[in-house]
Amino acid sequence: MLLVVKLGGSAVTDKARPFLFKEQRAELFARELARVLEAGSKAVVVHGGGSFGHPVASKYRLHEGGLTRExxxxxxxxxxxxxxxxxxxxxxxxxxxxxxxxxxxxxxxxMEGGSLRELSTAPVERLLGMGLVPVLYGDVVPDLSRGVAILSGDMIAVHLACALRASALVFLVGSGGVYSKPPGTPGAYLVRELGEEDMVDVGESRGVDVTGGLRQKLECAFKAARCGARVAIGGVEHLWEMALGVDAPYTRIRASRE
Ligand SMILES: Nc1ncnc2c1ncn2[C@@H]1O[C@H](COP(=O)(O)OP(=O)(O)OP(=O)(O)O)[C@@H](O)[C@H]1O
Ligand SMILES: [Mg+2]
Structure with a gap:
């Protein structure tokens, strides 16, 4: 079994406080991942930018492209x-x-025109075959028509999940899953199962996010589900359950019926 984990920047940094790394959350993630590996699974990790990547990319407006000295x-x-x-x-x-x-x-x-043009998976597959755990991340990449572009960790994770036929793709987020309304809003509850036709009130990301926040993540999640991966969005503390499909408080993504 192959697991692709998108370790959200919201899960291991405080996106409202530049360069704040949440060491203890990262340690919990490592313990959960170790349990998954012990169960015989292989894993690829893709992490996001959190408060290390997004504020700097936003300062230079890299998501808008360009090729100036600045x-x-x-x-x-x-x-x-x-x-x-x-x-x-x-x-x-x-x-x-x-x-x-x-x-x-x-x-x-x-990238080209803001879309992913190629991402070499052969080196990643080889590392996996050797028994290693590749750790990729959302990044700035050359864009053949726009100069520079941002490739989100969410997009990388879906690309890998589909290309490597992963059995599961897990998105770890600071909010612990998808809520009916932005977390903290009165009456907001954790949505346990989400299909493409379901409506949720997606709010702003906490802090800066140059790659479209939760809305983009949901699009990526549905795409991966259509590729045949079991997809879930939840907190670091439930990684093991999500990876193995065991019930716990997280959001399960339902593949569309078409
Ligand atoms: N309805 C909602 N349910 C859950 N989270 C929501 C909702 N509306 C807004 N959010 C915000 O979306 C965040 C997740 O998306 P975001 O892109 O900010 O994080 P991330 O992808 O983990 O970070 P990064 O892009 O750095 O990897 C949550 O942590 C929460 O702050
Ligand atoms: Mg994001």
Whole structure:
């Protein structure tokens, strides 16, 4: 069994506070992932930008493209901070005995017109075959027509889940799942099962998000479900249950019937 985990920036950073890494949440993630691996599964991790990537990308408006000197500085600075967050996450995984290896996304991806043009999966497959746990991340990547673009971790996760025929794709988020209304709003409840035809009131992300927040994530989730993966969105503490399809308080994504 292959699991693809999108470790949301909202799960391991405080998106409203630049460069704040939630070490304890990352450790909980590592413990849960270790349990999944012990059960005989292989796993690929893709993490998001959180408060390391989004504020820098937003400052230089990299999501709008461009190729000026300023944009190139923004590209380099965003890459630097994504690498920093990646190191923190990989370091926690290593401390928990997980053979995690960083895979720099912008070195294996190209975009065109804001869409993913290619993402080499062969190196990732080989690392998996060797028994390693590749750790990719949402990143700035070259865009053949726009100059630069942001490739979200959510998009990478779906691409990998479909290309590698993963049995499960789990999105970990700080809110612990999808709520009927933005978390914290009176009357908001955790939606336990969500189909494409169901309506939820999606609010703003906490802090900055240059890749479309929860709305984009849901589109990615439905796409992966159509590829045949079991898809769930929930909190770090329920990773094991989500990976194995065991019931717990998280949001299960229902594949459309077509
Ligand atoms: N109805 C809703 N249910 C759940 N979360 C919601 C809802 N409306 C808004 N949100 C916000 O969406 C966030 C998840 O999307 P967001 O893109 O901010 O996080 P992420 O993808 O984990 O981060 P990153 O993009 O850095 O990886 C939640 O943590 C919450 O703040
Ligand atoms: Mg996001």
């Amino acid at each position: 944009k190139l500085l923004g590209f380099a600075e965003t890459r630097y901070w994504m690498n920093e967050l990646n190191q923190r996450i990989v370091s926690v995984l290593l401390r928990h005995g997980i053979p995690a290896v960083a895979v720099q996304t912008s070195a294996i991806a190209l």
